[in-house]
Amino acid sequence: MTLDFESAFTERTPRIVNAAKLHRAAARKKAGRFLIEGENAVDAAVSTGAATDIFVTEHAAEKFSDILTAAGYMDVYVHPITDKAARHLADTVTTTGLFALCKPVLWSVGKILAGKPRLVSVPVETAEPGNAGTLIRTSDAMGADGVIFAGDTVDPLGSKVARASAGSLFHVPVARDNNIKDVLGQLRAAGLQILATAADGEVDLADAELAQPTAWLFGNEAHGLGELAQEADVRVRIPLRGRAESLNLATAASICLYESAKALEA
Known part of the structure; x- marks a missing residue:
């Protein structure tokens, strides 16, 4: 999968701003979406059809290319982001640079x-x-x-x-x-x-x-x-x-x- 990192989303891009808000429960409820980070979580979200969008840095795109390939088969939108945008999305000190926007998966x-x-x-x-x-x-x-x-x-x-x-x-x-x-x-x-x-x-x-x-x-x-x-x-x-x-x-x-x-x- 080829991504254009020259036009990657920045931390000020509205889509990134809105995704970062999903760290708050009220924002998750209002948007009907939640945000996850990391290889295992994103891989599982893609394979089960829960992921709708992926945000990925250039380094992460190389490291997790197999996940991005699977995302392509599952019609998941993949968005290149800058390292600064990744830090804006992350809730960890050291980010993996790989995130997914997901549909709610809770059961009754x-x-x-x-x-x-x-x-x-x-x-x-x-x-x-x-x-x-x-x-x-x-x-x-x-x-x-x-x-x-x-x-x-x-x-x-x-x-x-x-x-x-x-x-x-x-x-x-x-x-x-x-x-x-x-x-x-x-x-x-x-x-x-x-x-x-x-x-x-x-x-x-x-x-x-x-x-x-x-x-x-x-x-x-x-x-x-x-x-x-x-x-x-x-x-x-x-x-x-x-x-x-x-x-x-x-x-x-x-x-x-x-x-x-x-x-x-x-």
Whole structure:
């Protein structure tokens, strides 16, 4: 693909100005688009048909030529940009120079559950974009049928979340619903048992009944699930054999989802 970098978009080009605004949730909602950066995320967006436009610097065009070729086959518009425009679009200190404008990819909770899922990850009030993206990536890797962000959570379509998901945002169904109690009701109506991680849980993970459709509740990074843990059918503890007092959110989720996936395959 040949691009004319002599007439590349600058940081003052209206299309770049508008794209940069998409780092704000309100702007994403108004535009019906979101912005992502990086090789894995852009590659996944192109291959799944979510990307509508690509912005790329001259150096990135050489480095990621295979993605641009695929974009051509998918009728994705590719726009050359200057390095300064790339820094304007980026939310990182060192930018890759590769960005994509995407259509919204969030599902509704009902649509995810209509597929009769066997394993669902339910991050509750997740505040850190990096953790949200990692949870999406982990859920995808463990074969979960969906990720449902419940409560007052970070926006799954934020660029930091998309980057941390390493493309998994476009591979596994992801939903967001502010009403936690409604989410729990829909999970039960769909026939899923609801398990919650808790340091004082009544059942060890090794003894939990995981060979049935399961939704895992994962709490907020700072204060966990709090009283919401009591809403679960079973509170599960992960035994710690070393001197660490606890596990971080992403690590606990990885262990629980791995054990569930293994039990469901048995």
